[in-house]
Amino acid sequence: GQQVMQIPQYQHVQEGEDFTTYCNSSTTxxxxxxxxxxxxxxxxFLIQLVKSGEVKKQKRLTFQFGEAKKNSSxxxxxxxxxxxxxxxCAGQTSGTYKYIFGTGTRLKVLA
Amino acid sequence: xxxxxxxxxxxVQPVGSPLSLECTVEGTSNPNLYWxxxxxxxxxxxxxxxxxxxxxxxxxxxxxxxxxxxxxQFILSSKKLLLSDSGFYxxxxxxxxxxxxxxxxxxxxxxxx
Numbered sequence: 001g002q003q004v005m006q007i008p009q010y011q012h013v014q015e016g017e018d019f020t021t022y023c024n025s026s027t028t029x030x031x032x033x034x035x036x037x038x039x040x041x042x043x044x045f046l047i048q049l050v051k052s053g054e055v056k057k058q059k060r061l062t063f064q065f066g067e068a069k070k071n072s073s074x075x076x077x078x079x080x081x082x083x084x085x086x087x088x089c090a091g092q093t094s095g096t097y098k099y100i101f102g103t104g105t106r107l108k109v110l111a
Numbered sequence: 112x113x114x115x116x117x118x119x120x121x122x123v124q125p126v127g128s129p130l131s132l133e134c135t136v137e138g139t140s141n142p143n144l145y146w147x148x149x150x151x152x153x154x155x156x157x158x159x160x161x162x163x164x165x166x167x168x169x170x171x172x173x174x175x176x177x178x179x180x181x182x183x184q185f186i187l188s189s190k191k192l193l194l195s196d197s198g199f200y201x202x203x204x205x206x207x208x209x210x211x212x213x214x215x216x217x218x219x220x221x222x223x224x
Binding site for chain 2: 035106
């Protein structure tokens with residue numbers, strides 16, 4: 001079945017350092033979404049990418065969708081302690097309403 | 112504005128007991144509804160999704176079932192809980208089209224003892 005993997009599983013960074021998480025799907029996606037889950041909380045939507053090669057930015061966050069629509073990345077510039085949490089990608093394939101979530105990357109930012 | 116409710120927030124149940132978790136959405140009509148389970152420190156596993164009343168798609172064969180008796184109500188049930196059913200259960204909804212962001216409820220933390 002369809003699988004979505006994320007790397008790394010964990011990442012500890014010093015505040016001010018950059019952070020990147022990568023998402024890889026075993027199948028071609030129609031779109032991909034990114035979510036952030038704070039410790040003890042529920043996932044909160046960050047962004048959606050639909051087009052091949054699409055790049056979107058939200059302040060210090062940069063999201064990219066691969067040309068083949070099978071991979072994506074989230075890059076955070078100059079991390080802050082408020083960036084702590086687990087970041088998930090979620091991929092959707094054509095003809096379905098369901099999303100397959102990635103395994104997640106847990107980010108810890110050391111002050 | 113739309114709101115999604117889940118209850119209870121936490122639950123401790125013995126092995127073999129039944130389960131009923133409820134999710135309701137306010138402020139929208141005909142939403143797609145989803146049940147996910149998250150084991151401690153792990154990702155989200157899609158359990159069921161529904162695109163309309165009485166329409167349930169099951170993603171993982173297990174001892175859980177789901178029902179959608181009303182447009183904005185989604186129920187997760189089990190007749191006999193297993194230890195492996197412990198986890199964080201999340202309900203989510205999105206608009207009645209593909210490629211829309213999902214809004215998650217606060218979740219239910221279930222511990223099976």
